[in-house]
Amino acid sequence: MLENKVGIIFGVANKRSIAWATAQALHAAGARLAFTYQGERLKENVESLTSESMPGSLLLSCDVQDQEQVDATFHRIREEFGRLDFLIHSIAFAPREALSGQFLDTSREAFCTALEISAYSLPQLARSAAPLMNEGGSIVSMSYYGAEKVVAGYNVMGVAKAALEASTRYLANDLGPRNIRVNAISAGPIQTLSARGVADFTTMLKHHAERAPLGRNVDPREVGETAVFLCSSMSSGITGEVIYVDCGYNIMGT
Ligand code: NAP
Numbered sequence: 001m002l003e004n005k006v007g008i009i010f011g012v013a014n015k016r017s018i019a020w021a022t023a024q025a026l027h028a029a030g031a032r033l034a035f036t037y038q039g040e041r042l043k044e045n046v047e048s049l050t051s052e053s054m055p056g057s058l059l060l061s062c063d064v065q066d067q068e069q070v071d072a073t074f075h076r077i078r079e080e081f082g083r084l085d086f087l088i089h090s091i092a093f094a095p096r097e098a099l100s101g102q103f104l105d106t107s108r109e110a111f112c113t114a115l116e117i118s119a120y121s122l123p124q125l126a127r128s129a130a131p132l133m134n135e136g137g138s139i140v141s142m143s144y145y146g147a148e149k150v151v152a153g154y155n156v157m158g159v160a161k162a163a164l165e166a167s168t169r170y171l172a173n174d175l176g177p178r179n180i181r182v183n184a185i186s187a188g189p190i191q192t193l194s195a196r197g198v199a200d201f202t203t204m205l206k207h208h209a210e211r212a213p214l215g216r217n218v219d220p221r222e223v224g225e226t227a228v229f230l231c232s233s234m235s236s237g238i239t240g241e242v243i244y245v246d247c248g249y250n251i252m253g254t
Contacts, residue, residue: 011090025224172240
């Protein structure tokens, strides 16, 4: 489905990362991939994951808080690929102390950091990717239900996800005339490194599985395969949307 397509994936930290499940699905669909990791400490992880199943993938260090690294990343993409067909944004961060207790107590610093890394990075990366998407393109980010409803412990990350989802719509409007589509996947809870930072995440997983119409939690593979759909021409009429991949949890009332 994605033969001859090239894309870049932000956010592989380890084999549990949603970005890694997404990379595997995109690779299986025929895409050529570049990966970014944040800092040298994650380089080994990404290298060992890709060397077995995706040898020859382009690996680049990129902290989105450093604009020079972002510029260097897209410069390398231009040199190596000459163009881009899709971008996967699978990054988020909030200081751990902001992910428990009351949202009321969120510090200015924690608020700004969470919003900068988890939401501002979407328009930031889209701005650099768009000039490489000469034949149109697809940008996909990862959101969560805490963007629209209060989820205990999700706190400032819920506010960041609300900004991410609104950014998805504004970017879709800006980039639509260039045939660049921008969508978000709202994934159900998945046990990853970042998820461990959310207070009482295990209870959240159990609650989701009990309430979701499908009676289970989502598999990261299902998120990855939705990203393949959103990056392929099969979704050519879809932009500015938040698509739930949560076993139906979000449709439930009381
Ligand atoms: P993950 O494996 O920990 O991935 C998060 C990624 O964000 C890591 O690679 C992390 O790198 C990266 N990151 C943090 N700060 C960064 C920065 N300044 N520059 C560049 N990258 C940075 O966790 P995940 O659960 O797969 O998260 C991926 C996305 O899915 C996030 O947007 C998350 O909010 C979203 N999501 C997760 C769930 C869930 O339940 N797990 C549900 C819905 C949506 P470091 O490890 O170096 O910080």
